[in-house]
Amino acid sequence: MKLRNKITLISAATLMALSPAATVLSNNPSVVQAAKVSKKTITTNQFDNFRYNGNGKELSGFVKKNTTLPRLSGLVTIKGKKYYRVGKNTYVRADAVAKIDNKNTLLLNYNSYVYNNKGKRVKVPTLKKNLPILFYNTKTIKGKKYYRIGKNQYVKAANVGVVNGKIQYVDETYVTVKADKTHSYTKDGYANDTQYKKGQKVRVDQFIYTPASGSDDFAAFNDDSAVPFYRIKGEKDAYLSSLDVTPRKAMKAVNYDDLHYTFAEYTQPADMPIYTINGTPSDVVVPHAATNAERQINVDRLMYIWVPSEKKAELFYHISSQYVMAPEGDVYTIGKAHKFVGDGFVKQSDVKVSGLELKPVNTPEEAEQDSKTATVGDKQALQNEIDKHTDVEKSDAYRLTSRNKREAYDTQLKLAQDVEKSNTSTIAAVKLAVWSLQQKTNDLDGAKVHVKNVNQLTEAEARKVYRVAYNANDVYTPQYNYLITIRFSDHNRRLSMNVRHYSKATQDPKFLVSSTDTELKISDYATDK
Structure with missing residues (x-):
């Protein structure tokens, strides 16, 4: 956001x-x-x-x-x-x-x-x-x-x-807590166990719009606008909502996304073309008529690609997502369409960028050399990366992460396998497949929640365990619409799950296909070691 x-x-x-x-x-x-x-x-x-x-x-x-x-x-x-x-x-x-x-x-x-x-x-x-x-x-x-x-x-x-009319921002300051039992939160908006008293002063070193800033729980009361947080100095993942504290001095608000991601906004008065690693237009474009669609996309790599039609290397940004939003028709409506592009690119000359600065990872000469067809030897590094998939899929990082990250890894693995098997893959395509699979592996961030006592969870610990348990059990079933309900009971000592499948996109009982109850082991999602 x-x-x-x-x-x-x-x-x-x-x-x-x-x-x-x-x-x-x-x-x-x-x-x-x-x-x-x-x-x-x-x-x-x-x-x-x-x-x-x-x-x-x-x-x-x-x-x-x-x-x-x-x-x-x-x-x-x-x-x-x-x-x-x-x-x-x-x-x-x-x-x-x-x-x-x-x-x-x-x-x-x-x-x-x-x-x-x-x-x-x-x-x-x-x-x-x-x-x-x-x-x-x-x-x-x-x-x-x-x-x-x-x-x-x-x-x-x-x-x-x-x-002279300009606020003098500082890098660090103290904030004063407005009310008793004020919680700190993780960057994703989950409450920590730590509570603060009214009047307590806390040292902070960043004023930031976190990923949770735009959620309903933290939006400002007057206009639902996003609310920034103060990062508590010395804490790993603890933030105080600016609604809950008064700062001693002004800090300049920054955007979490701008510090961690790069954004490319298409500036041309035409359809936005998406290119392949071989410098050719793909089958997907974002229609210019859909002016309210996402003509600003996340990118994560800047590299030279050899363009055969122009017989020269040009700079391209790699799109971080495997999908782009490309609605059909002249008017953008809620019926948005996500089109699969795999490893897609946009030309640097077609966009303006903001956020984290990216530097080219190769040279024009390397791009020209990499446009040649890959040999078996050129593919060895890719095969080695593919061979890791069994261990990856058994890891907590994979099992306990969100479904969209698991699916992104699975999709990238399939793309890598296709590149490895193809007799026409270029060296550039092989190198990109290695890098992209590594990126999707690194994105797998599942992990057990560290708690004080796995048999006696606090409320904050239980909320975090709930999220991990939901991630691990959120398995897409395309033939059904499904609803997962996870509950704690017995003072957070028992964890259970109910999964319902419906034949239609509704929770009407007459379309219920199945309902399954399962007892879950808290130790599968939390550890006190």
């Missing part, structure tokens, strides 16, 4: 949350004075901002980002919030200001002391958080960064939240 568009919204919300305090320090010349009114200017920050009237009510239309406006007043308080008047009965919130009179301006996250150039506290009133403060430059004092706000007056950079 791609969630990149949400990041800007989160950043804007973070900035808007920095509402200015009601009091302005009158004895500090670097703080903007409410009493002085002059025809000067303010420049807005990097977001579009609301306009308000004298009662603090939103007016229609926005002030565009990075806009310079006349400053017709100093700070004005309206219903406890601070504004600048920029027109007749028109105001802009003070936290929307990036610069004042085109001078550098900062906002503090916390009430802060003022220091001199020796790092010693100056006896002046404490600066209040979220007040617009002019600054001149930065200075390092005893290894720490400060902003100079006046003659021999400095404020700690660690306390600064916004500089």
Whole structure:
């Protein structure tokens, strides 16, 4: 799931949350004075901002980002919030200001002391958080960064939240838990046993949209948008929902997918062709008319392929999935069609990419050489990889992984066997078959759940065991529609499964073909060793 568009919204919300305090320090010349009114200017920050009237009510239309406006007043308080008047009965919130009179301006996250150039506290009133403060430059004092706000007056950079309208993101911070019995979660959204108390502070080192961010359990209440998580520092797989905590400092939201995958978006105003390892178009295209279909696909390899029709090598991206979504007709509807492409490719020149950067794995010269027909010797590495399948299929990695990953491995194994048997396979096809089978083997991530006591599972452990047990027993039967139900009983000491097969795509009892109950061994899916 791609969630990149949400990041800007989160950043804007973070900035808007920095509402200015009601009091302005009158004895500090670097703080903007409410009493002085002059025809000067303010420049807005990097977001579009609301306009308000004298009662603090939103007016229609926005002030565009990075806009310079006349400053017709100093700070004005309206219903406890601070504004600048920029027109007749028109105001802009003070936290929307990036610069004042085109001078550098900062906002503090916390009430802060003022220091001199020796790092010693100056006896002046404490600066209040979220007040617009002019600054001149930065200075390092005893290894720490400060902003100079006046003659021999400095404020700690660690306390600064916004500089010239831009949020100052940090790599690590603390978050404060909002309620008792708050759980941490795995990246896939499964609750861990660890619970946190209200007010507890937890060190975090990443603010990220995990695979669970878009699920209904974690969507924001107001608009069902995806919610990012804070990764707990030092934990292997533990995240706190941003709905459950308050951060001390802002962290830039990142996307789990962008850190782990590469995406190619087709940019051409035509059907999207899918190519083979031999540089020829396959039988599958994504129709241009289906503009709402997936014209953005996951890719996992960049390589040169020899194109016979052009007698040269070109760069192609390998599609990570064995299927692409290629709906028929002029209008894309819910009746989407997944077309099998096996090892398919898209031309680098046809797409723009995002996410994890890929580098070419071969050269144009190697691509030309590999376009020759493979010999028996060229296929030996492929045969060795194929011969591993018996051990692979007996492993927990295969047995306990999700059905789609098992099926992807099975399909890739069959493709590899076909390449090995064919007398016309090119060296490139053989090398690709080896790599692709290795990739699908590495994707097999099944494993027993590590628990404290396999005979006395906690609720969090039971939820994880349930997922593994379901994966292991989810076996596709094409002639039936089936329903698998797995249940714990006796305080998580017994595990059972019911499988129902229906002759039609419905759970109507009159179409029930069979119903089978089976006792499962928890130790098949969990271990305390």
